[in-house]
Amino acid sequence: MSSRLRLVAGADGRLAGAATALSFDAFFQEHAQQLFRRMCLVTGDRGEAEEILQDAFLSLYERWDRVASMDDPVGYLYRTAFNRWKRRSRRAARELRTLTGAVDRRDEFAGVDQRDALDRGLAALTPRQRAAIVLTEMLGYTSPEAAELLSVRDVTVRSLASQGRATLRTVLGGDDG
16 A cells, blocks of 8 residues: 555645555545536436546546646546547547437436426537536636636637527526526
């Protein structure tokens, strides 16, 4: 166990420190649930969110000796997860173009009015708008931080979020979304 690195949360809540020792297992325990919830919001599908979470953590595990010494391993985790999501989305879009017929999607939160409204609103957005809204409005990232996670310019994030808010107002009947 002495060969493991430890990460320490700084004043801003981000993990820092190459010189400290937290195991990968502890890092996983601390961040898995939160990443899962966020990926559920982005993907709209618990199964896909779980797969992205597993892929992202597997990627970090394979590189843990380098990742643990990064200034912001949590940021690297989220960047990895969002990159996986973008790749999967592009692949799924290609596959959908070749399929005929609709996909039956069941809403696991059908009995909850607020969740249903949120699901309907997020489903009306493009994947890029949804990611921008989730990152900036729901998770509190700044435009530059969200831009880094999505590998776009911050002005693009602001534009996508603005378009997404307009769509949400329309879908949700004039609410701010």
